Amino acid sequence: MLLCVIKRGWIVFFIGLLSACGSGSTESEDKDPVTPKVVTVTGLSPKTVELDIEVDFTVSGKSLDDQVTFEMDGCLSPVLLTNSETRLVFRCTPNVAGIQMATIKNGDGKFLSSYPVTINEKVIDPPERPSMLKTEAKSGINLLRWNAQPDVTYTLYNRLTSETASSWKVVKSSLTETSYEDLIADSHLYEYAVSAVNSAGESSRRLETVVIPQLWIDSLSKREGDEGVTTPFEFEVTLNRAATQTVTISYKTVAGSATEDDYSPVNSDQIEFPVGDTQTSFTISVIGDANVENDESFDIHLSDEQNVILGRAEVTATILNDDEPPVPEVNGLSPLSVTVNTEVDFTVTGQFLTEQIRLEIEDCSSAVLLVGGNDKQQKFSCTLSKTGTKLAKVLSVDNNVLKVFEIEVTPAEDIPATGKITQPIAGENYEGDIDIAANAIDEDGLKKSRVIFRSSNKEVILCSGNCTGNSDTWATKINPAAYYDGSNADITLELWVLDMNDRNIKVDEVTFQWQPLSKNYSLPLNDTGVTKFYNSENEVDEEPLDFSGQDASFGRDVVAAYHEDGHAGFSFTKIDSNGDDLPASALEWSCVRDNVTGLIWESKTDDGGLHDKDERFSWWKGDEEKGAEDKFHECNGYTIGVKESYCNTEAYTIRVNSSGLCGLNQWRLPMKRELVSLINSGRIAPAIDIDWFPNTSFDFYWAQQQSSGVPGSGWDLYSWGVNFNEGHVDGVPWQEAAAIRLVHPAQ
Amino acid sequence: MKKIQIVFLFVLLAFYSGVYAAICQDYIPETAPDSAFLDHNNSLVTDTRTGLMWRKCTEGQTDEACSEGVRDDSLFTWKEALQHVKAVNENSVDGYSDWRLPNKKELESIIENRCVVPSINENFFYLFPSRSFYADANYWTSTTVAGDPAAAWIALFQYGAIVQGKKSDKFFIRLVRGGL
Known part of the structure; x- marks a missing residue:
């Protein structure tokens, strides 16, 4: 087989051998031609x-x-x-x-x-943890760098070094760069850690911790040393933690009260903390002198910090004077003769006097040092309260008696001025300016340099400079509003005379009552009189869930619903013609007091008399020439040309006051808000409790205020009114016919 | 009183300069002077005369300065107004859960009658910016009109009147608590 493979390997190159091998195979097939290929x-x-x-x-x-x-x-x-x-x-x-x-x-x-x-x-394995390569720090920015890895992002963490037990906080995640500038809003110290992240997860972190320490320098106080001798001022510089990088910082001296003659200045020098060190120092040379002087100082400024945060960038070095000051010498004291009960400025003269010397005089509990003294003289202010010979001691700061003087305190020969406020003033609830007059007499016949009225928060100068003679009188006009302090209705005017001996003497005092009109508006709310519940269309038996919180759920109508003294939360008292209270059951009464607001109201009648419910009036305010004065409406006793009989609000008010209704004579038109207080919104036709206010018309009643509007516009020719048919509040033209129900301030 | 309002509107159009400032007349006494109010330096103010604590913002003004908010979303029917108050209390807005719709006399007690367009002390109370000379600065009270249960009393801070409003119409709300 091997042989054949080798033969086949040669095929490409020796094509001629192909037949040899092939023929070999063929030969074996030939040997077993019927065996099928398996x-x-x-x-x-x-x-x-x-x-x-x-x-x-x-x-x-x-x-x-x-x-x-x-x-x-x-x-x-x-x-x-x-x-x-x-x-x-x-x-x-x-x-x-x-x-x-x-x-x-x-x-x-x-x-x-x-x-x-x-x-x-x-x-995919989680990435390798990155190494922190480099960190730099300066105030406000920590720069972190780390090594790069393929196919990862980085997450940077930090935490306060003071809270190493706390968990790391992510500064920035999904970072693709290998550096980050962390802006630090405070001066705390941070540790940093970085991790690499890929789809398999996050590498371990806290691989490197960066400590950016805080640097402190201590201020220094040291004696200057003898003349010509150089004293080293060694400034300790410390890091609160050892840094992980080399820390460098520059320092320089900045002249303060000490000048460059007093020490060797440094324009710029650098100190360095090797990694691991937390303390070092540098030295400034201070040159001693023999001058007696105040302590002097210069400053050290730190800058160009690297890898550190400045805990303190500036300190002061104090060069303590070690040259002894001379002992103060006292030569004189003046005056040595003074008038009793008169404030006197005493002058101590001598040498080497400082502001620390003291003056003690019998019967003068505390002589007060006056500013502006020097080493030759110091002044003290004191008032001696008893006549006779008094000892005066001048004391050093160590309580050593420097010198003793005798002071003669003589009785006052002068006779104080007198005076009187001769023309008081308006009575209670007076509105507007009032006239006051006064005279003041200095029985010495001396000229009065100044006469003033003084109240708790203001003074009026009546006469100043050329107030001659001894029977002068002065008059002026004041506006009480300027004297009103908002809390106390009493205004006290004092007459003071500043005489030629510079004494301020109070010679008279008058107290009177006055209230600004707006004070009348501190009107307690007596509630609306609504005791029934409603939905969008109808009255219902009880408050529907989806209409909760309506009028009848709250206020005096709920918590003070005693009907014996008036419907719902109202509380009224009937008053007879003499001003005496009547029981609620009384059948005749002339006025009604609202016990919540304190206001007293005129009762209307149906007898054709002064208070008849059908009388109608125009609105008129004589002193401002505003309104409609004459003859728009009929009323009792009207006579052409006789202003007292006119049918306007002012004439009616005067008529009621002169009648002394219910023994009172400060009846006036109600303010809009006062009139609103009478509305009973639980009633209509009329919208008032008729058990206490019978004979009420279903009509507008005048209020005292004009409508606000642009002068000349027409709208300023209206005043406010309340319509007691249903209780709505709107402007009414001055010449219209409206009813009146006068009110009297609380008694 | 329809006549009065028509005259008044003409007056405003004729004399109102368009500059955003209330028109005040010194000869008319203040009825809501600065001195009456204790500013809590947050979103609340107390009227020391009545002891009532008010929200400075009109409901629907969303920020501390009461300068933001959608006017149309801040208008309520009377029923919606009551339900809004209920929702406010469930969330203890400004730390209190006893807010209510002011009644007729309470709402009247902060009207500043020295001024028109608007008749309110703008140092402490915020309206939505003027539209048609504050013609829509109308605020619900909790007080139903006794003679017409389909209406409740509303205060017109355009010039200080108190009139009837149909409960199905939409008006603004200012919340109050405390007092008595």
Whole structure:
């Protein structure tokens, strides 16, 4: 056989020998010409292959020929590559994983043999873990580099070095580059790790840990040393952790109160921490002198840091003066004669005085050092409260008595000024400007340099500079709003006189009550009077689930629904014509107090009198010349030309006040909000509790405020009104006929 | 009162400059002065006169500055308004779960009658930006009209009136809590 193979190998080159070998074969066939050729299969390899990888299956056997077929599930259209009697090679790419039967048949389709072939899914190993190659750090950026691997991405992790027990956080995943600049928003220290990732998974990580330490430099205080002697100022520089790379940093000196005569300046020098080191130092030379001076300082600035974060970039070096200061010497104190109860500035004179010396005087609890002194003189302020001879001691900072003086405290010869606020002022709830007047007399007959009114938050200067004579009076106009501090309705005016002895003397005081109009709006809410529930269309017995949270669920109508004093949450008290409270059962009353808002309301009548419900008025405000003053509507007693009889809101208000309704005389038109407070939205025609407010018209009632609008527009010719038919609130033209229900402030 | 509103609209068109600022008249007393309000420096403000805590935003304004939000999504029927409040409370908005629709008097208590277009203190209360001179700045109250259960009271912050609105119409909401 071998011989023949060798012979066949020569076929190509020695074609002439072909017949020799062929004839040999022919010869053997010739020997047994009736024996049929039997195709036998003896083996198949490989039997284990990988999915989707092209593979050459070798079928070995005997008498093989190119009619033999190779079939296997997942092996599409195998291609016959090599054809010999003992060996056939089929090439295909298996595309179904698992164990498949490879079946070999002869040219007639006869089964020859089969073998199980294991088709494994592609096995890819997780990548190698990458190595961290290089790291750089500067403030704010950590630069990380690592080695490259094929067909992977990288995931970079970090964590605070102070939290090594905590888990790593992903800085960036799916990185294809082999470097990354991590922006650090804080000055913490981070450790880094990098891993490689492919479809088989992630490599191990924490292969390299980068420590970017924080650098600290300590400030330094040291004595300067003797004259001409150089003292080394050694600055300790430390890392809070050993770095994994060499750390370098530059430093320089920056002059402070110390100048370059005091130390050897350094413009730029560098220090280095080899890997593993955490401490080093550098030295600046300080040159001593003999001057008595304050402590001086210069700064060290760090910069150009590499592989480190600056924990502190600047420190101060303090050169302590070690030359002894001289002991203060006190020569004099003035004045030595003062007036009792008068603030006096005392002057201490001498040498080497500092701001640390103190002045102690009997009956003067604390003499206050005044700024602006120097080593020759220092000033103190003090008021002596008792007459007589008082000891004054000047003390050093160590409490040594430097010198003692005697001070004569004499009685005040001057007689203080007097004065009086002569024209007070408006009463309660006054609105607008008020006039005040005052006189102040200094009985010495001395000129008054200044007279002021002073209140808690403002002062008015009535007279300044040329206030001559001793019987002057002054008058001024003030607006109380300027004095109102928002919390206390009392305004106190004080009259002060600053006399020629520079004494501020309060000579009179007046307290009066005043409230800005807006204060009236601190009106407690008395609720709406709605006690029934509704859906979109109708009244219902109880609150529907999909209409929850409506008016009747909340407020005084729920928590204070005592009907004896008014419907739902309202609470009223009847008042008689003298202003006395009546029981709820009273049948006649003149006014009603709302116990929630405190307001007192006029009752309307049906008797044709002043308060009759059918009276109608136009809106008029005389002092502003606004509204419609004269004769738009009939009312009781109207007489042409007699303003007191006019049918407008102001004339009516004056008439009611002069009648002293319920013993009161500050009746006024209600503010819109006050009028709204009377609306009972649970009632209509009228929308008010008629048990307490009978004789209410189904009409608009005037409020005090005009409508806001552009002057001249027409809209500013309206005022607000509340319609008590159903309770709506809108503007009403001034000349319209509307009803009035006056209100009186709470008593 | 229809007549008044028509006159008023004409007035606005004639005199309103178009610059975004309320028109205020110093001779009319303030009814919602700055001094009345305690600003919590968040989305809430308390009226110290009534003790009522208000949300500065109109419901539907989504950001802290009350500058964002879709106007059409912020309009509610009366029923939707009540249901919106319920949903707000289920989520404890701003840390509270007792928000409610203000009643008629509560909503009136923050009207600033010194000013029109709008009649509200804009330092503390935010509306949607002006459209037709705030003609749609109408806000629901929880108070049904006793004489017409298909209507509830609404406040017109265009100029400060309180009128009736059909419950099927859509208006804005401002939430309140506390008080009493």
